[in-house]
Amino acid sequence: MNHSAVLQHWKAGMKKTIRKAVLPVAGLGTRFLPATKAVPKEMLTIVDRPIIQYVVDEARAAGIEHIVFVTGRNKQVIEDHFDMAYELEDTLKARNKTAALELLEEHRPQPGSTSFTRQQAPLGLGHAIWCARDIIGDEPFAILLPDMIIKSKVSCLKQMVDLYDQTGGNIIAVEEVPDDQTHNYGVVELAEKINDNASRISNMVEKPAPGTAPSNLMITGRYILQPQIFDLLSHQASGAGGEIQLTDSMLSLMQDQHFASVKFEGTSYDCGSKTGFLTANIAFGMDDPALAEDLVPFMREMMQRPIAAE
Ligand code: UTP
Secondary structure, three states: OOHHHHHHHHHHHHOOOOOEEEEEOOOOOHHHOOOOOOOOHHHOEEOOEEHHHHHHHHHHHOOOOEEEEEEOOOOHHHHHHOOOOHHHHHHHHHOOOHHHHHHHHHHOOOOOOEEEEEOOOOOOHHHHHHOOHHHHOOOOEEEEOOOEEEEOOOOHHHHHHHHHHHHOOEEEEEEEOOHHHHHHOEEEEEEEEEEOOEEEEEEEEEOOOOOOOOOOEEEEEEEEEOOOHHHHHHOOOOOHHHOOOHHHHHHHHOOOOOEEEEEOOOEEEEOOOHHHHHHHHHHHHOOOHHHHHHHHHHHHHHHOOOOOOO
């Protein structure tokens, strides 16, 4: 469906507000073993907050009212993190630790605004999203991959919702990567421009062979999708790695529906990788002047060291 057809569709009343977001957290986090043997990858901390808290904050800043966590075994602590910690809060109250109490309250979602469902086996990202079908129902929704955190002035998802409010359809966040890195990512092929930062997507390729990528724009782990994706996921055969891939169903949906990319303003950190996790800690740590004061001399000293371990 081309851009003007989508606009007509939208004007005909098909567009609905994005109220719900799915956060798939059922992966095994094997790249962080042994840290992730008993602690979910999403609960590792960037400075003083677990990774998942940054992603929930991004979703709430975009106006999301309900978050669906797709969890797995050993992930109960995520549910506890977003609940009231009654004994702790009572003790803080008794000790007049008002600032700490306010911090906990600020980060706690409203009662009834979260749901938890289990992906019983890690059969792939597409399968994890499909597990949220009944809770999402028949409305467009957002997906945020929680190992990707994005540092930006305006929430990345909010930037996507702003485009969605104009175009409807399906929206994918993208960012530029060096040409020699495209083979590590899902990459989009673009058609006509919608505005300076947005274009219609005509194709997507998962991990293209070096030199064959249709662009240098990687899919960053933020999506707004129409609910028809669930029908496609229901019948989706296993793809790359023997897993049910979200990209395969999105490609089928693209036959009938409009997809647009947003080149968002901000920097992403892939906290599923050790490099991304460490750089995120430095980048977010530098935002705190007291930490920056200690970090800068330390980093200067580190810069003097040879790269290879001695
Ligand atoms: P990844 O493959 O990057 O994460 O999936 P992983 O499997 O947790 O980590 P590694 O590769 O073993 O270190 C991207 C996102 O999709 C979720 C993961 O939790 C992660 O947030 N996911 C992946 C699921 O929820 N279920 C799956 O079956 C696969």
